[in-house]
Amino acid sequence: MRDPALIRMLPDGRRLHLHDGPIDLIIQADGSRENIAAAYEAAARRFVLILDELCSELPLLRSQVCKDSARPQGVTAQRMFRAVLPHAACCFITPMAAVAGSVAEEVLSAMTSATVLERAYVNNGGDIALHLGNAQGYTIGMVERPDRASLFGSLEICASNPVRGIATSGWRGRSFSLGIADAVSVLAETATAADAAATVIANAVDLPGHPAITRLPAREISPDSDLGDLLVTRDVGRLTLREISAALDSGARMAESLRNHGLIHSAALHLQRQTRVVHASTELFSSSCRAGLLRRGAPEIYSQLESTGRTTHA
Amino acid sequence: MTDVFPPDTVRCDACPVLCYIKRGHAGACDRYANVEGQLVRVDPHILLDRAKSQGTPLVPFLEREGDWDGKIMQGQDTFVTAIGAGTTYPDYKPAPFIVSSEVQGVDMVTVVTEGIFSYCGVKLKIDTDRHLGPERNFVRAQGEPVGHVTTAEYGSQMLSLGGVRHLTGGTKGEGRVTCETLLDLCNGKEVELTIDEGASIRVAAGQPPVVNGQREERMRVGCGSATIGMFAKQWFGKVDDVVVVDDHITGILSEHQAGKLLGVRETGIAIHGRRSTPGRYFQVAEPGTGWGGTNISDPLKILKPFKAKFAWPHLRLLMVSTTGEQYAYYELDDSLRPVEKELPESLKESVFRIRENCEPALTTVLFMGGAGGSLRAGVTENPVRLTESVKRRLTRVTCGGAPAYIWPGGGITFMVDVTRMPENAFGYVPTPALVAPIEFTLKKDDYALLGGHVNYVRPLGEVLAEKERQRQVTSLPHNPWPLKPFESGEES
Numbered sequence: 001m002r003d004p005a006l007i008r009m010l011p012d013g014r015r016l017h018l019h020d021g022p023i024d025l026i027i028q029a030d031g032s033r034e035n036i037a038a039a040y041e042a043a044a045r046r047f048v049l050i051l052d053e054l055c056s057e058l059p060l061l062r063s064q065v066c067k068d069s070a071r072p073q074g075v076t077a078q079r080m081f082r083a084v085l086p087h088a089a090c091c092f093i094t095p096m097a098a099v100a101g102s103v104a105e106e107v108l109s110a111m112t113s114a115t116v117l118e119r120a121y122v123n124n125g126g127d128i129a130l131h132l133g134n135a136q137g138y139t140i141g142m143v144e145r146p147d148r149a150s151l152f153g154s155l156e157i158c159a160s161n162p163v164r165g166i167a168t169s170g171w172r173g174r175s176f177s178l179g180i181a182d183a184v185s186v187l188a189e190t191a192t193a194a195d196a197a198a199t200v201i202a203n204a205v206d207l208p209g210h211p212a213i214t215r216l217p218a219r220e221i222s223p224d225s226d227l228g229d230l231l232v233t234r235d236v237g238r239l240t241l242r243e244i245s246a247a248l249d250s251g252a253r254m255a256e257s258l259r260n261h262g263l264i265h266s267a268a269l270h271l272q273r274q275t276r277v278v279h280a281s282t283e284l285f286s287s288s289c290r291a292g293l294l295r296r297g298a299p300e301i302y303s304q305l306e307s308t309g310r311t312t313h314a
Numbered sequence: 315m316t317d318v319f320p321p322d323t324v325r326c327d328a329c330p331v332l333c334y335i336k337r338g339h340a341g342a343c344d345r346y347a348n349v350e351g352q353l354v355r356v357d358p359h360i361l362l363d364r365a366k367s368q369g370t371p372l373v374p375f376l377e378r379e380g381d382w383d384g385k386i387m388q389g390q391d392t393f394v395t396a397i398g399a400g401t402t403y404p405d406y407k408p409a410p411f412i413v414s415s416e417v418q419g420v421d422m423v424t425v426v427t428e429g430i431f432s433y434c435g436v437k438l439k440i441d442t443d444r445h446l447g448p449e450r451n452f453v454r455a456q457g458e459p460v461g462h463v464t465t466a467e468y469g470s471q472m473l474s475l476g477g478v479r480h481l482t483g484g485t486k487g488e489g490r491v492t493c494e495t496l497l498d499l500c501n502g503k504e505v506e507l508t509i510d511e512g513a514s515i516r517v518a519a520g521q522p523p524v525v526n527g528q529r530e531e532r533m534r535v536g537c538g539s540a541t542i543g544m545f546a547k548q549w550f551g552k553v554d555d556v557v558v559v560d561d562h563i564t565g566i567l568s569e570h571q572a573g574k575l576l577g578v579r580e581t582g583i584a585i586h587g588r589r590s591t592p593g594r595y596f597q598v599a600e601p602g603t604g605w606g607g608t609n610i611s612d613p614l615k616i617l618k619p620f621k622a623k624f625a626w627p628h629l630r631l632l633m634v635s636t637t638g639e640q641y642a643y644y645e646l647d648d649s650l651r652p653v654e655k656e657l658p659e660s661l662k663e664s665v666f667r668i669r670e671n672c673e674p675a676l677t678t679v680l681f682m683g684g685a686g687g688s689l690r691a692g693v694t695e696n697p698v699r700l701t702e703s704v705k706r707r708l709t710r711v712t713c714g715g716a717p718a719y720i721w722p723g724g725g726i727t728f729m730v731d732v733t734r735m736p737e738n739a740f741g742y743v744p745t746p747a748l749v750a751p752i753e754f755t756l757k758k759d760d761y762a763l764l765g766g767h768v769n770y771v772r773p774l775g776e777v778l779a780e781k782e783r784q785r786q787v788t789s790l791p792h793n794p795w796p797l798k799p800f801e802s803g804e805e806s
Contacts, residue, residue, distance in 0.1 A: 223334040223335075
């Protein structure tokens with residue numbers, strides 16, 4: 001039986017929680033009281049349609065993308081398609097790699113088209129779309145592993161730098177990964193682009209054939225996975241520092257390449273407590289943001305699944 | 315999709331994604347799962363995996379009325395622990411949850427918060443007689459100093475790890491590794507430690523320690539001298555002399571008071587080390603990871619030649635360690651040199667009995683922390699009153715529902731056995747500091763008297779109604795019920 005979509009305010013009275021099937025959004029807007037109300041209403045109205053729209057073309061969205069693939073129809077789906085297309089030449093990818101980011105962006109755009117907001121975010125399980133008015137900013141708490149309450153730092157995004165999307169991918173997350181990264185967090189101009197790139201970089205953090213890594217065909221775990229018979233990571237044993245470094249090197253090369261192609265702004269790669277950061281060139285940061293990545297501060301948004309019932313650790 | 319799936323695959327119709335879910339797995343939402351072929355709502359999503367990896371039965375979190383009463387703990391009584399409750403730090407504002415409930419006709423309040431402890435550490439008790447390293451030497455993790463060797467206690471070695479000087483007083487790397495080490499130990503994970511000029515150990519709360527790659531099985535039954543006293547009668551008549559090898563006090567049956575009383579004949583045995591009293595010797599060898607916590611692997615190395623005046627050919631000698639894990643049996647040849655022989659049946663039992671009387675060697679991890687300013691401010695507007703209330707035993711302190719020992723003296727400095735807490739109760743922040751749950755339970759009247767945030771008290775039912783992300787765990791059987799009102803003279 002179809003569960004109705006959940007639309008509610010969280011107990012803090014400030015954040016909107018939208019939930020439908022596998023989609024779970026935490027939204028917060030800042031602005032005048034009326035404008036916030038208008039934005040939340042617009043978000044909810046747009047939200048309740050999205051899952052059905054996506055599901056109507058699910059088989060296509062689960063298919064590998066190549067140059068002459070059929071284009072999907074829905075606006076959310078088209079955004080997914082466009083975001084994964086640049087990666088399709090070099091690796092296996094389906095539009096589903098960008099679904100979370102695209103949904104976040106879609107709802108955010110409904111909000112900002114409806115009204116004027118100082119700033120707003122839509123957090124879709126760690127894939128986050130940001131809206132920043134003039135001179136506005138957000139502090140993002142970076143979570144190292146989704147299964148642990150562990151922050152490794154926080155970063156500031158301000159209006160003057162181009163980042164409006166953050167996404168995290170890794171084998172411990174909700175989606176399957178072909179790689180072994182605990183988490184790869186990516187900053188990009190849009191949440192959809194960040195989502196696709198995080199998937200690709202996390203896949204590239206890998207040690208092919210390493211005996212300590214357990215992999216299973218995706219279909220054996222989830223029969224209708226878009227990854228089909230591709231081997232997805234289920235467990236990673238303890239690696240030596242040298243091995244961790246080699247895997248991170250491989251991911252960092254991918255991240256550098258995506259950055260050179262203008263697909264991402266920066267990325268932080270985590271594997272067994274080691275972190276590699278692929279930075280944007282510093283001039284992209286405004287001077288007030290030059291402190292940049294890995295700065296400590298009180299986070300306003302977390303880079304992973306945000307708790308809906310109460311505050312998270314830290 | 316036309317693929318044929320195994321018969322125990324279910325198709326979820328909770329949303330238009332219509333996932334096929336295999337047995338034991340969850341759908342794309344992580345909220346619906348296939349449990350034993352049935353579609354079940356699991357909320358929060360970690361529940362399924364946790365239960366599987368622990369082998370405990372799944373508790374289905376069903377949404378239908380009557381199936382689940384929304385309690386974090388099953389049964390009539392529910393106690394809201396601070397695990398995952400969040401924290402007020404660094405703001406001075408009321409704790410995330412201040413919950414009222416009625417217990418045995420008494421209105422109780424539990425203030426539930428997670429504390430950020432930069433003043434914290436763990437005390438490790440490692441049951442071993444092996445020498446782990448000199449007192450005061452650094453204990454290292456990943457090469458960083460995270461603590462030091464402190465006193466040797468009965469059958470065990472104490473290590474003190476963490477503390478503010480390692481967490482925030484050293485280099486950044488030292489702080490980070492210290493924090494990781496404490497976090498892992500508190501969450502029951504195994505940690506590898508090395509001790510300067512000493513051993514390399516692997517330890518986890520409630521598990522036998524592994525010293526230089528060797529798993530400790532048993533604590534010694536007693537020191538070498540005590541072992542002689544305990545087993546002298548069983549040896550008498552079956553063997554002429556016994557040496558119980560122990561790094562602390564090595565015992566010799568024929569010289570020991572227990573042997574004398576039985577009338578054991580002098581054997582002319584001579585041993586290295588420093589004689590304490592008859593039959594009791596200190597420092598027969600260097601400390602190490604060999605026999606009885608010494609550095610020897612060949613026990614004959616601690617013996618000097620037998621005195622010809624007393625010894626005789628065919629004299630029977632048993633050498634055994636204080637855990638019975640090592641033993642050797644010798645008979646003297648005509649030139650009074652010991653020759654190793656197979657242990658006679660008649661002596662096997664005594665060796666096995668030593669082993670049997672040695673308790674399992676474990677590692678104990680006690681978390682120790684101090685509840686500081688902002689944490690206490692989350693409880694009351696006048697933090698010192700909370701300290702007083704705790705000291706007067708009007709307020710009970712628990713950590714994830716586990717009883718905490720409160721140190722006498724100033725402040726609220728407490729210790730808790732991490733194995734009595736629910737799993738993964740600890741987190742961390744990159745300060746670096748540990749995040750630990752802490753609950754203060756007291757009578758509602760007393761709470762008002764100490765200046766508590768009474769306007770923020772919410773009835774238990776209201777908190778439980780927010781089912782999202784609550785996890786139900788069963789109270790551990792040996793823990794006292796944290797909500798029970800204090801009785802006079804009770805130890806907390």
